Amino acid sequence: MSEVSMTVNGRKVQALVEDRTLLVNFLRDNAELTGTHVGCDTSQCGACVVHVDGKAVKSCTMLAVQASGSTITTIEGVSGGADLHPVQAAFREHHGLQCGFCTPGMIMTAVDMIRRHPEGLDEATVRAELEGNICRCTGYHNIVKAILAASSEMAKGAKGKGRAKAA
Amino acid sequence: MGMEGIGARVARKEDKRFITGAGRYTDDMVVPGMKHAVFVRSPHAHADIKKIDVSDAQAMPGVVAVLTGKQLKADGIGNLICGWMIHSKDGSPMKMGAWSPLAVDRVRYVGDAVAIVIADTKGQARDAAEVVNVVYKERKAVTSAVEALKKGAPQLHPEAENNLIYDWEIGDAAATDAALKKAAHITKMHIVNNRLVPNAMEPRAALAHYDKAEDHYTCWTTSQNPHVARLVMSAFYNVAPENKLRVIAPDVGGGFGSKIFIYPEEVVCCWASKKAGVPVKWVADRTESFLCDAHGRDHVTEVQMAFDKDNKVIGLKVDTIANFGAYMSLFSSSVPTYLYATLLSGQYNIPAIHANVRAVYTNTAPVDAYRGAGRPEATFVLERTMETAAHELGVSPAELRRKNFITEFPHQTPVIMCYDAGNYAASLDAAMAAINYKGFEKRKAEAAKRGKLRGIGMSNYIEACGIAPSAAVGSLGAGVGLWESAEVRVNAVGTIEVLTGSHSHGQGHETTFAQLVTERFGVPIDSVSIVHGDTDKVQMGMGTYGSRSGAVGMSAIVKALDKVEAKAKKIAAHLLEADESDIVIENGALKVAGTDKNVPWFQMALAAYTAHNLPGGMEPGLKETAFYDPTNFTFPAGCYICEVEVDPDTGKTDIVAFVAADDFGNIINPMIVEGQVHGGIAQGVGQALLEGAHYDPSSGQLLTASYMDYCMPRADDLPSFQVSHQNTPCPGNPLGIKGCGEAGAIGSTPAVINAITNAIGTNDLEMPATPQRVWRALQTVGK
Numbered sequence: 001m002s003e004v005s006m007t008v009n010g011r012k013v014q015a016l017v018e019d020r021t022l023l024v025n026f027l028r029d030n031a032e033l034t035g036t037h038v039g040c041d042t043s044q045c046g047a048c049v050v051h052v053d054g055k056a057v058k059s060c061t062m063l064a065v066q067a068s069g070s071t072i073t074t075i076e077g078v079s080g081g082a083d084l085h086p087v088q089a090a091f092r093e094h095h096g097l098q099c100g101f102c103t104p105g106m107i108m109t110a111v112d113m114i115r116r117h118p119e120g121l122d123e124a125t126v127r128a129e130l131e132g133n134i135c136r137c138t139g140y141h142n143i144v145k146a147i148l149a150a151s152s153e154m155a156k157g158a159k160g161k162g163r164a165k166a167a
Numbered sequence: 168m169g170m171e172g173i174g175a176r177v178a179r180k181e182d183k184r185f186i187t188g189a190g191r192y193t194d195d196m197v198v199p200g201m202k203h204a205v206f207v208r209s210p211h212a213h214a215d216i217k218k219i220d221v222s223d224a225q226a227m228p229g230v231v232a233v234l235t236g237k238q239l240k241a242d243g244i245g246n247l248i249c250g251w252m253i254h255s256k257d258g259s260p261m262k263m264g265a266w267s268p269l270a271v272d273r274v275r276y277v278g279d280a281v282a283i284v285i286a287d288t289k290g291q292a293r294d295a296a297e298v299v300n301v302v303y304k305e306r307k308a309v310t311s312a313v314e315a316l317k318k319g320a321p322q323l324h325p326e327a328e329n330n331l332i333y334d335w336e337i338g339d340a341a342a343t344d345a346a347l348k349k350a351a352h353i354t355k356m357h358i359v360n361n362r363l364v365p366n367a368m369e370p371r372a373a374l375a376h377y378d379k380a381e382d383h384y385t386c387w388t389t390s391q392n393p394h395v396a397r398l399v400m401s402a403f404y405n406v407a408p409e410n411k412l413r414v415i416a417p418d419v420g421g422g423f424g425s426k427i428f429i430y431p432e433e434v435v436c437c438w439a440s441k442k443a444g445v446p447v448k449w450v451a452d453r454t455e456s457f458l459c460d461a462h463g464r465d466h467v468t469e470v471q472m473a474f475d476k477d478n479k480v481i482g483l484k485v486d487t488i489a490n491f492g493a494y495m496s497l498f499s500s501s502v503p504t505y506l507y508a509t510l511l512s513g514q515y516n517i518p519a520i521h522a523n524v525r526a527v528y529t530n531t532a533p534v535d536a537y538r539g540a541g542r543p544e545a546t547f548v549l550e551r552t553m554e555t556a557a558h559e560l561g562v563s564p565a566e567l568r569r570k571n572f573i574t575e576f577p578h579q580t581p582v583i584m585c586y587d588a589g590n591y592a593a594s595l596d597a598a599m600a601a602i603n604y605k606g607f608e609k610r611k612a613e614a615a616k617r618g619k620l621r622g623i624g625m626s627n628y629i630e631a632c633g634i635a636p637s638a639a640v641g642s643l644g645a646g647v648g649l650w651e652s653a654e655v656r657v658n659a660v661g662t663i664e665v666l667t668g669s670h671s672h673g674q675g676h677e678t679t680f681a682q683l684v685t686e687r688f689g690v691p692i693d694s695v696s697i698v699h700g701d702t703d704k705v706q707m708g709m710g711t712y713g714s715r716s717g718a719v720g721m722s723a724i725v726k727a728l729d730k731v732e733a734k735a736k737k738i739a740a741h742l743l744e745a746d747e748s749d750i751v752i753e754n755g756a757l758k759v760a761g762t763d764k765n766v767p768w769f770q771m772a773l774a775a776y777t778a779h780n781l782p783g784g785m786e787p788g789l790k791e792t793a794f795y796d797p798t799n800f801t802f803p804a805g806c807y808i809c810e811v812e813v814d815p816d817t818g819k820t821d822i823v824a825f826v827a828a829d830d831f832g833n834i835i836n837p838m839i840v841e842g843q844v845h846g847g848i849a850q851g852v853g854q855a856l857l858e859g860a861h862y863d864p865s866s867g868q869l870l871t872a873s874y875m876d877y878c879m880p881r882a883d884d885l886p887s888f889q890v891s892h893q894n895t896p897c898p899g900n901p902l903g904i905k906g907c908g909e910a911g912a913i914g915s916t917p918a919v920i921n922a923i924t925n926a927i928g929t930n931d932l933e934m935p936a937t938p939q940r941v942w943r944a945l946q947t948v949g950k
């Protein structure tokens with residue numbers, strides 16, 4: 001057994017867990033945040049993607065003890081207190097989800113993707129970067145659309161902020 | 168149409184919870200005292216169980232109980248059944264072998280459940296499952312249906328001699344043979360429809376809670392049809408009488424057919440919850456899903472299509488062998504018969520059709536309905552053959568199809584179905600225009616300059632949806648009726664709950680169904696809630712599959728809304744001292760037509776519940792129920808065209824364009840309908856290019872039992888799709904809806920293969936058309 005402690009969505013979560021406990025199970029069972037899903041056992045599907053210290057990570061691939069001391073953001077916390085993160089809003093606006101099971105992982109991946117591409121995204125890049133997230137419902141069509149829309153929406157927002165600063 | 172009514176692209180009401188992580192799926196449910204279950208599964212494809220020793224497992228940390236099939240049988244739990252009776256052509260009933268939820272003396276596929284281990288944590292249950300000592304004596308296994316029919320093949324069930332479940336036929340054999348005899352040209356093909364694993368992203372799960380004081384069970388489960396699950400578990404598996412069993416299908420993460428069926432696990436969890444005295448949760452891991460979810464397709468077909476000298480199809484003869492796996496799953500028998508052979512006329516006027524279908528046991532996972540269920544197989548047979556015939560006859564594939572289209576409706580085919588409405592040429596024209604069919608040769612030449620082989624292929628599908636008139640399916644052997652129910656409750660403040668027997672697992676019913684109500688009563692969509700998926704809340708219903716929730720489920724809602732409207736108008740007329748026939752509903756108020764006299768909707772609702780001033784003899788309240796039994800199947804149809812580029816050096820296929828032109832009848836929410844088409848196409852493309860369940864033929868081990876081995880379509884395997892609609896309203900239901908859930912998966916697969924074979928210049932190509940297969944096929948060209 002190991003004592004594990006991490007900050008999840010701004011809240012400290014601490015528990016004594018079996019050494020083999022995966023981060024995803026810690027989040028679901030100990031932090032009681034069930035938005036992060038388990039869709040496979042081989043780190044292929046990406047339903048379990050969360051942000052560990054700001055980076056997208058498949059939480060089924062990481063032991064809870066490895067994440068001890070880290071700052072975690074899950075789908076429940078991604079909006080940072082706002083009603084919705086722009087990526088969440090874009091998924092709804094563009095019908096980028098159907099059954100919703102892969103959606104938390106998709107959104108967490110997309111948020112990270114947009115962060116890593118401040119220059120903007122094109123369809124081919126989005127499709128290539130979604131390699132690690134499987135959706136069985138949407139055929140990805142509207143997910144790609146949603147991510148592209150969120151990316152340009154956020155770029156506009158960032159530009160606006162930049163101008164405000166300059167002024 | 169209003170902003171939120173019929174035809175509007177309303178953003179989905181259910182999305183807020185899914186995009187914020189607040190969805191509630193079965194694995195998210197927690198019951199106090201809940202324990203975790205792991206199933207001990209057969210590692211062998213075929214073996215006798217000589218002994219099961221659970222003593223070591225029982226002594227493991229945290230273990231609550233280890234239970235076996237013998238105990239299950241002793242408690243009277245029944246065998247799993249197939250609920251659709253098919254008779255062979257000799258009149259004998261299908262040969263159904265026994266399927267115990269936990270195997271007792273023999274296992275028949277890798278993954279067959281043998282025991283359940285219940286422990287404090289899933290990890291502990293897993294550890295203990297490892298030390299359950301099952302002594303097996305291996306038998307020879309057979310995984311191919313063709314092999315299983317051969318003399319000397321391993322035998323699975325004593326009930327089914329030569330592993331043959333049924334040998335069924337449909338159509339006129341003599342007329343078809345006569346057509347073949349007088350044909351000017353016959354196109355013959357050998358067609359393999361590869362086995363697929365449905366792979367809903369949420370693995371199957373069950374949480375069963377037996378309440379001893381009430382002698383009552385609650386089972387949360389990943390079901391497309393919770394009422395059918397309750398019915399079958401009560402009536403056939405002796406879990407509990409219906410009034411003592413509540414089945415809840417909360418948010419369900421995709422189904423695609425695989426969550427229609429009642430599987431061993433939920434039955435065993437219910438029983439085990441009572442036996443062990445604890446709530447029991449089981450969640451499949453992905454490999455378990457691969458091994459034990461019902462698979463789809465797996466047909467081998469010989470087809471002959473006969474043409475006269477004018478290139479008119481005069482006959483179609485089909486001989487299909489369908490692999491059923493080790494046991495007959497709940498609706499397995501209907502898939503290669505009434506959902507397959509009845510669609511073999513396609514969009515074409517074919518005077519004589521005969522199909523023979525043999526269903527066969529093998530040592531593989533059970534096979535049942537997967538998105539499209541029989542209709543993709545029929546479409547693949549027809550559209551591959553039609554395309555091949557066009558090339559053999561030296562005519563345009565589009566024009567050969569057009570020449571043979573059915574153009575007058577209703578049209579009675581030789582294989583039961585009576586098509587009610589359609590305009591197949593309209594979809595063909597729309598698809599050809601969308602892809603710029605005329606410009607293909609130019610694009611091909613341009614691709615050649617880049618060293619790529621460009622090909623184009625089409626597919627004109629038809630399907631039968633809205634399943635289906637109860638009396639009709641009853642006469643064909645169905646064990647259930649296929650109507651749907653609805654209850655509309657107008658609350659005292661005028662808000663509305665619609666309780667439906669349909670179940671949404673991604674289809675967006677909470678939005679689409681609410682749009683109906685908004686359209687009818689002019690109330691804001693946020694004041695309408697859709698309730699589904701709980702047998703304690705919703706009256707008996709039949710669930711969601713076969714693209715039936717629109718055509719059947721919403722028709723039931725319309726009937727209930729009719730009754731609500733009638734009573735509401737009576738109340739309003741009374742309050743306004745007007746004639747009932749003068750009352751109209753506009754913008755959320757009941758008005759006397761042509762005057763400014765009105766009563767707001769909420770005020771009328773309040774009057775219904777205060778009952779202070781109702782018409783004489785009227786019961787208080789405003790709540791109506793309806794059951795809707797469809798009058799016919801519905802017949803969505805369309806044309807899909809795919810354009811590919813093949814890299815001759817690697818055999819890799821890129822889909823460079825894909826257009827879909829569909830006729831779904833009237834559409835409630837185009838955004839949702841387009842989403843259904845996108846997803847369906849992706850699954851069909853997956854079958855064509857990437858997906859295939861492979862069993863090792865000698866050991867019977869599933870070689871593709873994880874996402875490392877089974878290739879799911881990823882975002883970079885697919886293009887964006889171009890979709891359009893050419894709708895002819897369905898005359899058979901009040902909304903004119905045909906259904907859209909399966910079309911993409913039905914129509915797309917042959918279009919992709921037709922495009923690749925067109926590109927590479929050989930027709931000899933099996934699915935999935937992996938780079939290796941395409942490259943190998945290319946090496947045979949010109950040799």
